[in-house]
Amino acid sequence: MARIAVDMDEVIADFNAKFIPALNARFNKQLTLAHLHGTKAEQVFPELAQKIKDMIGEADFFADLPVMQDSQEVLAQMANQHEIFITTAAMEFPLSFHAKFNWLQQYFPFIDPMNIVFCGTKTIIHADYLIDDNIRHFSRFQGEGILFTAPHNIALEGFRRVNNWQEIAEIFL
């Protein structure tokens, strides 16, 4: 049994499936997933950086994110064999607390709320593995970081990488 910390956005929550259409609608843009390869929307539209951050920071932004494909089924099975924690950098968007908590209750009811962590820096996380799309969380993590592929990290090397939840199942089930 391993202790596995799992990020939310772009790992179990399909952030971009909501974010890209929301950005396009609000700011009259034609952003696609391909535009985000190796970058972030705030870098594609630097003049909108603060407004984009404000949009994500709205209280209900995270309330209705689609679930990442296969994440429910695989994580439910993993929870039978491993100790699963959800570790999300919620402190960047303090208004998102309730939306994130309720979203987890709705879509991942098998995760005990006692195993949910809202944090900032993830250096504070004590786990064997951290599945995350942001390599910045791996630098001082004492376990093994597993990089979940997202457009912004697609060109990064030097980390164990998984492209989807079936690949996570192959490692942990």
Place this chain on the structure above:
Amino acid sequence: MARIAVDMDEVIADFNAKFIPALNARFNKQLTLAHLHGTKAEQVFPELAQKIKDMIGEADFFADLPVMQDSQEVLAQMANQHEIFITTAAMEFPLSFHAKFNWLQQYFPFIDPMNIVFCGTKTIIHADYLIDDNIRHFSRFQGEGILFTAPHNIALEGFRRVNNWQEIAEIFL
């Protein structure tokens, strides 16, 4: 430099200073701090256990807790020498997220929000020290637990104990 995780309630927030008068007013009781030696209010009034939990769980309960004596000054100095995280078991009371976050911003503005952790079980915390009033958080903590004296833990032995923030200053400053 050590990484020190610090609990909120009954460590930097004087929970009982609000809780006891609030309980007495709402339920027409005469509870005092002395009644809570070695126990919790839910055990003193088992017939009120759920109602007490509901009261604490109200969205604004944690909004106006008094600050624990000397905690601001000592922690501000400690933050110059150590890496300080605030780690609070907020998942028990999900409606408290905003009140707790805002309270920290108000009274401990020198704590970077990136160093705030809302969690359930604290086994997930990776730190050298954990200053907490609940020994249950020490059992699987791999650093050293330091028990901050509170009425409910007053009779417990087997842990390094501090009775106030001056004693914490003596250890870490």
